[in-house]
Amino acid sequence: MLFDPPESWRKVQLEEVCDRITVGHVGSMADKYVDDGIPFLRSQNITPFKIDLGSVKYIGEEFNSKLKKSALRPGDVAVVRTGYPGTAAVIPxxxxxxxxxxxxxxTPSEDxxxxxxxxxxxSIWGKGAVAGNLVGVAQQHFNVSAAKNLTxxxxxxxxxxxxxxALSAYDDLIENNTRRIEILEEMARRLYEEWxxxxxxxxxxxxxxKESELGKIPEGWRIQELGDVYQINPEAIKPKSAPDEIHYIDIASVSPGQxxxxxxxxxxxxxxxxxxIVRSGDVLWSCVRPNRRSCAxxxxxxxxxxASTGFAxxxxxxxxKHYLYQHVRADQFVSYLVNRATGAAYPAVKAADFKEAKIIVPQRDILSDFDKAVAPMRSLIHRLDRKNANLRAQRDLLLPKLVSGEIDVSDIPMPNDKEVEAA
Structure with missing residues (x-):
């Protein structure tokens, strides 16, 4: 570590203060997953400080019993080896x-x-330490030996x-806001389905x-192509007149709904x-491997x-816009895109696939009432997202100062929800 820690801090190798440092199962899993069973975590389930079960896989009891070496228990720390090596979270x-x-x-020891x-x-130090100990040529990874010898x-x-x-207090607030966002998203989804x-x-x-090509719909409603009621890729930057500075959204920058x-x-x-070019109220949809996770x-x-041209x-x-957003996140629309995707390695859809999609267009008064009901939910979701961004920024500024002993632990500023109300 490139800092001068307090005298009470001792220099050790990680294996000296751990009961176990091992690696998760390595091998083919294609025929091992089941619909419901024991959670089986992979690198995409490990985010900084949090286990994300959004895309978790499951294995059966019998196979789990054969993988005792990679079994996880609460209090263990799971660390990503490849992709974003060093990213860590505690098993809750x-x-x-x-x-x-x-x-x-x-598995940390009592010390x-x-x-x-x-x-x-x-922390910044941790990311640097892991980056300096990666091995492999085609795909670099953080291995068990490097973890054991980490000073x-x-x-x-x-x-x-x-x-x-102190740091988990920030994460508790982030988690609370995230749960509120999930509840609001579910309320909007259910309202869309009901109506x-x-x-x-x-x-x-x-x-x-009356009968329609999408089944029975109320009288006065109609079926149109998505391209008739929404613009698809309406604006693009012209290089000759492009601004000096841009703010770029790529596929990796979008997680479910945000x-x-x-x-x-x-x-x-x-x-x-x-x-x-994107503007407020636009909806982004990933064209490559289309799924609801890359829509916001x-x-x-x-x-x-x-935004990247990988988006529609x-x-x-x-x-x-609120009706559009809920419509393109609904199961029926997602299935439509998946069925239209072409390409073996990277299945993708084109702008025409969006334009030609059929959409039910309700009467204006119904849409207006839906807007009035959903707009406040969307507004609150946005505010909570900004709160979380503020909390993460505060936590990440504090993190390196704490783990290096640069500031006294007794002087740690605790997060206050009111202080992060405005982003």
């Missing part, structure tokens, strides 16, 4: 039994707090726990139905695919924000 009590593939699995260890790995400065256990408690799938909208009593970041860069240095609405972007940009024209 809510996962009493789980297993994993291709992760470094660490090492698991949350402090995850702070070390996720760290270890504060007294009480200090470790104070540091972990526009099951047709149980306000005043539906006594409404007559845009995590828009990287600021000089246009001259931007990837050639940084072309699609753009809200209050900075000036000169552009959908802009409301004669029908509301």
């Amino acid at each position: 009590p809510s996962l009493p039994i789980s297993n994993c593939a291709d992760l470094v699995v660490i 090492l707090d698991p949350w402090f260890l995850s702070c070390l790995f996720n 760290i400065y270890l504060p007294p256990l009480v200090t470790q726990r104070r540091i972990a408690a 526009f799938v099951h047709f149980r909208f306000p005043g539906n009593e006594g409404v007559s139905f 845009i995590d970041k828009a990287e600021t860069m000089q246009f001259a240095n931007a990837p050639g695919r940084a072309r699609r 609405m753009v809200v209050e972007p900075r000036e000169n924000t552009v 940009v959908l802009r409301a024209r004669s029908v509301s």
Whole structure:
């Protein structure tokens, strides 16, 4: 470590303060997954400080019993080996039994707090230390030997726990906001289904139905192509008149329902695919391997924000943006895109696939009522997203100062929800 730690901190190799450092299962898993069973974590399930079960796989009891070496238990620290090596999270009590593939699995001893260890790995120092110990040519990875030999400065256990408690307070607020976002998203989804799938909208009593190419729909509603009511990829940057600086959204920047970041860069240095201009209310949909996880609405972007040409940009024209967003996230639309995708290695859809998609267009008064119901939910979701971005920024600024002993643990500023209300 390139800092001068306090005298009470001792220099150790990681294996000296761990009961176990091993690797998750390495091998073919194609025929081992089951629909429901024991959670089987992979690198995509490990994010900084948090286990993400959004795309988790499952294995059966019998196969799990054969993988005792890679079994996980609460309090273990799971560290990514490839992709984003060094990213770490503690296995929570809510996962009493789980297993994993291709992760470094660490069981801290009584001298090492698991949350402090995850702070070390996720800090700037940790990222640098892991990057300096990667092996492999075709695909570099962080192996068990490098983890065992990692040299760290270890504060007294009480200090470790104070540091972990301060940083976990930020994560608790982030998690609380995330749960609120999930509830709001579910409310919007259910409202859409009630009104526009099951047709149980306000005043539906006594409404007559008619046949259409999408089945029975209420009288007065119509079927149109998506391209008739929404613009597809409406604007693109012209290189000769491009601004000096842009804010670029790529596929990796979008997680389910939200845009995590828009990287600021000089246009001259931007990837050639940084072309699609986006504005507030536009909906982004990934064209490659289409799925609901790469779909999000753009809200209050900075000036000169552009998206990768790997996205389709959908802009409301004669029908509301909130109805569009819920429509393109619905199971039926996702299935439509998946069935239209072509290509073996990287199945993808084209702009024409979006334009030709059929959409039910309700009467204007129904759409207006839907907007009035959903708009406040979307507004709150956006505010909570910004709160979380602020909390992460504060945590990440504090993290390296704490794990290096640069600031006294007793002087740690604790997060206050009111202080991060405005982003």
